[in-house]
Amino acid sequence: MNGEANPMSQLLPITAQGVMSAAKQSIGITESAPNVTEFGARFGKNGVSWCAIFVWDCFKNAGFDLKTLTSELASCWEFHHAAVNAGWKKVTPTTASSGDVIFFLWPQDKGIPKHLSHVGLVDEPAGKNSKKIMTIEGNTPPPPGSKSKAEGVYRKERANNDTVYAILRPPYKQDGTDSRTESNETSVYPASVPLIFRFVLRNPMASLNLSGD
Numbered sequence: 001m002n003g004e005a006n007p008m009s010q011l012l013p014i015t016a017q018g019v020m021s022a023a024k025q026s027i028g029i030t031e032s033a034p035n036v037t038e039f040g041a042r043f044g045k046n047g048v049s050w051c052a053i054f055v056w057d058c059f060k061n062a063g064f065d066l067k068t069l070t071s072e073l074a075s076c077w078e079f080h081h082a083a084v085n086a087g088w089k090k091v092t093p094t095t096a097s098s099g100d101v102i103f104f105l106w107p108q109d110k111g112i113p114k115h116l117s118h119v120g121l122v123d124e125p126a127g128k129n130s131k132k133i134m135t136i137e138g139n140t141p142p143p144p145g146s147k148s149k150a151e152g153v154y155r156k157e158r159a160n161n162d163t164v165y166a167i168l169r170p171p172y173k174q175d176g177t178d179s180r181t182e183s184n185e186t187s188v189y190p191a192s193v194p195l196i197f198r199f200v201l202r203n204p205m206a207s208l209n210l211s212g213d
Contacts (some may be wrong), residue, residue: 089171
């Protein structure tokens with residue numbers, strides 16, 4: 001960055017919950033014509049693949065414009081490249097969280113220069129032994145059993161395999177904490193557990209000295 005301040009290096013003024021709330025409210029919205037959607041209208045660009053535009057729309061509704069990342073946000077490759085350069089944390093399918101951004105590369109697209117196939121939002125990460133990831137995606141065919149036949153926004157079950165190119169965690173605001181530096185104790189202990197008790201649970205011998213003697 002040649003020493004220049006990166007505007008995306010700071011905590012985003014939104015939460016993962018806000019982004020996912022917007023995503024869930026959009027489930028079932030479909031194209032009015034091929035690659036023509038209300039998301040594209042708000043973005044200012046219809047008639048193109050719109051999976052990344054849907055992600056942009058969820059962030060915008062939550063209170064942050066991802067166009068500050070790159071002017072080429074509609075491209076999954078450019079979106080991923082800009083997010084990595086902005087310092088978004090790479091996570092695995094088993095350590096992912098709701099609101100993380102998941103990028104896919106389909107087998108038929110491998111070898112295409114500077115190309116990623118698809119992008120969406122993680123809804124539920126893969127469990128320790130799970131082979132599935134639950135996502136919410138735009139510009140995707142309906143899941144099995146759906147009454148709709150049109151491409152749209154759907155909750156999908158994706159395989160936890162090499163079609164997952166990368167999962168990136170935006171630096172969300174989390175009740176005053178920073179998702180980039182979230183400590184293990186935050187993930188292990190509920191917020192209702194006071195810090196002193198977390199300390200004792202992690203350091204049982206320390207409880208012998210809590211009397212102040």
